[in-house]
Amino acid sequence: MEELRGQATAGQIEEWKKKQGDIFKVEVGDSVCYLKKPDRKTMSYVATLGNNPIRANEALLQNCWLGGDESIKTDDEKFFGVSAKLAEIVQIKEAEITKL
Template identity: 45%
Template sequence: MEKTKIASYSEITPEQIAEWKERHGPVFKLECEDKACIVKLADRKTLSFASSSGTKDPMKFNEMILRGCWLGGDMEILENDTYFISVSQKIAELVQFKTATLEKL
């Protein structure tokens, strides 16, 4: 997970978003009521860590994905259960797959 000093969505500038896009590809605003954050898509390392951490606890899986994709924003989303549970419904969208095929030759 990339460490950030941006602990409030209001601190995020368009320039910061442009820098994140350049570094991580697509970035997204994840919002719940009056709180918001910027996240990136999950990478292999994040998915691996979340999968091993969340084998018995699906909420732990969601937490590890969110923490691994977190770029900056209102920390209440991570720390307050009401916000966290609300955004958990969208976390699966951060894990994207391409369609693959397997053909016997």
């Protein structure tokens, strides 16, 4: 198995998990990056870019980036590949409302 560009060590991954909680590994081509869940501040900023989905994905990627192959941010094909998966890191808990 060929090593991916930007691959983190097991120790680095554990360190990120301690600081960030859930982290996500995204592989695209021969590269990999690691992302954390976006916080409310990040999502608020991304929402202001809603009319420009590419810019919104750039902002989400930049703000959630923990490490990996920097070419993912600059190579259009890799960026678009990762962009297609970014919605999966935005996790929303199911809410219930009851009229009393």
